[in-house]
Amino acid sequence: MAEAARALDLINTGPRFTAADVTALNARFESADASALLATVLAEGLIGRAAIVSSFGAESAVLLHLVASIDPAAPVLFLDTDKHFPETLAYRDLLATRLGLTDLRTLTPDADVIAKRDESGLRWSYDPDGCCEIRKVAPLAAELTGFDATITGRKGFQSRTRAHLQSFEIDTSDAAGRLKLNPLARWSKADLDAYVAxxxxPPHPLVDAGYPSIGCAPCTSKVLPGEDPRAGRWRGWDKVECGIHVPEAPGELPSF
Known part of the structure; x- marks a missing residue:
């Protein structure tokens, strides 16, 4: 698998990773903890050129601390949609400094696209999918052309649509077979809290205000007792993901 990933430097045909690769990786690391998994795959180049995609949200500090402990120069991609809470931008800067992240890349939407498709800045209110597409999905896709894999902070407990999340999976939004690594897939909320302690x-300042999952300000609301942590995202819409994480098949709910 490492050889297949590195071969992309010489040829540009064929998928980076296949379903067989994912099966083998999940089997190999079935019993590995997140730190050991990250240390091994990053040190051995098993997933090729990898970038961490972070929202600098409610639980982002754990994954970022794990990565920084292994390689503080690993690329960290943050999507600045121009719709974030001010607290999130301040938290991004605080964590980057505290953890010593040396390759934080802030991605922004194309200004011409915004002017043509969201001149009023209110597209989120009538077309949240379209808003996510131009402010998150497209900027990330452009940046990821130079990477073979992404590392995310998704956890299975966050919602029913992530309940079957695996450590390794194929990025279904990428025809070339980019890999996704979810080292915290099996972590519980108690695991996260213990690691933080x-x-x-430092916690995200909005968590104590009732926001266990934090995205763009217009599309994030407080979560009520007993609700999924992500219940406050796009409340009132039939929408569970921003588009970066997509269903595995047409008409299927995201399982990750």
């Missing part, structure tokens, strides 16, 4: 990581 042990390492004295």
């Amino acid at each position: 042990v390492h004295n990581l």
